[in-house]
Amino acid sequence: MLGTFGTRLLTDASKVLEHNAWDHVEWDEAHLAHAEAQVAFQQAHPVSDPLLYNDDKAASHWDTFYKQHDEQFFKDRKWIQLEFPELIACTEADAGPLVIADIGCAVGNTLFPLLRINENPQLRIHALDFSAEAIEIVKRHPEMTAQVDACVWDMADPAGLPSTIQPGSVDVCVLIFSFSALSPKQWPICLKNLQLLLKPGGTVLLRDYGRYDLTQLRIKRERLLEDHFYIRGDGTRVYYFTTDEMQQLFSEASGFSIFQNTVDRRLLVNRKENKKMYRAWVQLKATRLEDPKP
Secondary structure (H helix, E strand, O other), X not given: OOXXXXXXXXXXXXXXXXXXXEEOOOOOHHHHHHHHHHHHHHHHOOOOOHHHHOHHHHHHHHHHHHHHHOOXXXXXXXXXXXXXXXXXHOOOOOOOOEEEEEEOOOOOOOHHHHHXXXXXXXXXXXXXXXXXXXHHHHHOOOOXXXXXXXXXXXXXXXXXXXXXXXXXXEEEXXXXXXXXXXXXXXXXXXXXXXXXXXXXXXXXEEEEEEOOOHHHHOOOOOOXXXXXXXXXXXXXXXXXXXXXXXXXXXXXXXXXXXXEEEEEEEEEEEOOOOEEEEEEEEEEEEEXXXXXXX
């Protein structure tokens, strides 16, 4: 299923060097064989002791990351206006009282682009991240406003929601390159918390790393924690998803109805070096189902 990710299509392979990037590129057999071989190599050389990288240590690694990079590492996500019109609709002047939860907000790369276009005086945004350092960077940002509540929260906290958020009070939950930081055993807890956050009929908007993305294939030996789940050199973790996994996670059995589940595959071209680089991201949109009647 194609998304709305772009319209520059490579219909003639001989013209691949005419542009730096192509949309909706189908991977050829050679690339798939390379990807499978690289992942097989990673699986044959996992980390020596996965317990050294357990869930309890994850936040501290992100704190260190943000102390080193502050707000300079990630670019603002201006593309959200194209990919997530549901989110942009919340910022319209007549949208009324709406609540967004930016989960895994990092240093505000989704939050502040939203605030710049916001015309809705009744919009409220919860900026949530399990890195205390990231939240401090958000709080001291010059564009921070009273419409935003920023607090430390782990989306996979078994204790549930932060005290500042009432259950069933959020209209839209945004997870952009944040769900992948969880270990697979944390996914069910996160899904339960999304259920708690959202109003019935509320929306989940998710974009994250896709299987065989360039960054996955570049990972070296002794970084694999579980299948397709890795520890980076800086101690942060990342999982690479398929749309089938998204379909299973956000199924009706989990309390959601999916209305978009797609993969965005792009081919980046280094024309000077005649090098091809394949990127892949999954994008999901789902609605929280109504609570069952007693």
